């Protein structure tokens with residue numbers, strides 16, 4: 422073991438306080454790394470000791486098992502932001518993986534750079550945003566990502582992946598599908614528009630700004646944070662409903678044929694219309710929150726120490742000393758009832774870490 426790593430290595434570190442859900446056990450080993458060189462040493466250490474690696478960002482999209490993680494958890498602490506160059510009102514901005522995501526958004530808005538303003542208030546770090554192609558209020562990071570700098574755990578090389586190579590889609594990319602756990606994101610470069618207009622396509626924002634033409638990026642950022650706060654979708658120590666992973670389930674995307682089957686089922690139940698959005702040639706998105714509420718779960722529903730947020734039907738919350746198993750059992754209950762009632766399979770958004778028993782959720 423290199424001396425540097427030995428000095429910094431922590432043992433049996435509780436992970437719950439490092440996550441927004443605040444559940445789960447400890448990590449056998451834990452390292453905070455401050456540079457790419459340190460990361461490379463940490464990877465070597467894990468390889469020598471035959472340890473699995475888990476990269477922890479802000480812990481806002483993970484469910485850690487009650488048994489914890491029997492490997493090495495690495496937290497990336499390098500957090501530089503560099504405005505690389507400007508050309509024809511386009512700015513290329515690079516942010517290191519350890520940077521707080523919302524600080525990055527604030528920086529862009531203050532620099533009058535458009536492209537990420539609707540993603541204000543999302544917890545977590547920059548390194549995690551390409552993983553599930555973070556999105557909200559009509560904007561996704563894939564719209565502005567130019568490239569992703571990664572450490573490849575297979576070849577031990579650093580690569581710059583282009584946006585096309587990342588194969589972004591709704592809440593997915595190569596990082597959480599075909600190459601899951603292969604790459605560590607070191608930093609992300611974004612191509613942003615200097616002096617560009619904010620994106621106002623989402624209903625909540627249209628309701629506020631209507632067709633007002635001269636809306637600033639700052640106004641949109643503030644509005645998004647205000648709306649998110651009303652739904653307990655910003656982290657706030659004094660708001661128990663924010664002790665969550667945000668949306669626990671993805672919004673299901675169905676083929677037109679599957680969607681017609683859902684309509685038949687809902688009509689049989691006396692429900693006249695199903696909210697939906699066409700998102701592709703043969704792809705219809707249905708709000709998971711609508712399915713959950715129609716399946717009989719209400720905001721504030723309780724299951725042991727866990728429950729459904731009082732402010733958003735899609736967020737599962739640790740209300741009072743919930744265990745990871747409570748959260749998982751509640752999620753399974755919801756998923757099974759939605760399937761039974763509408764024939765739709767809900768897929769969880771958070772990443773499950775350290776579960777030894779087979780997790781029956783389709784992820």
Ligand SMILES: Cc1cc2nc3c(=O)[nH]c(=O)nc-3n(C[C@H](O)[C@H](O)[C@H](O)COP(=O)(O)OP(=O)(O)OC[C@H]3O[C@@H](n4cnc5c(N)ncnc54)[C@H](O)[C@@H]3O)c2cc1C
Pocket residue numbers: 441475476477478479480481482483497518543544545546547548549550552553554555556557604605606607653654655656663665666667668772
């Ligand atoms: C209140 C609340 C609101 C939210 N709202 C939204 C929303 O509007 N839209 C949305 O898309 N998400 C939302 N989320 C989910 C979450 O904030 C995002 O997915 C966020 O990007 C996760 O970042 P993180 O740093 O916390 O990642 P973590 O939770 O720490 O990790 C998530 C996954 O990414 C991996 N990972 C993290 N960093 C790296 C890295 N550098 N390299 C490789 N893998 C890495 C981890 O190993 C893990 O598999 C919300 C969560 C909460 C709690």
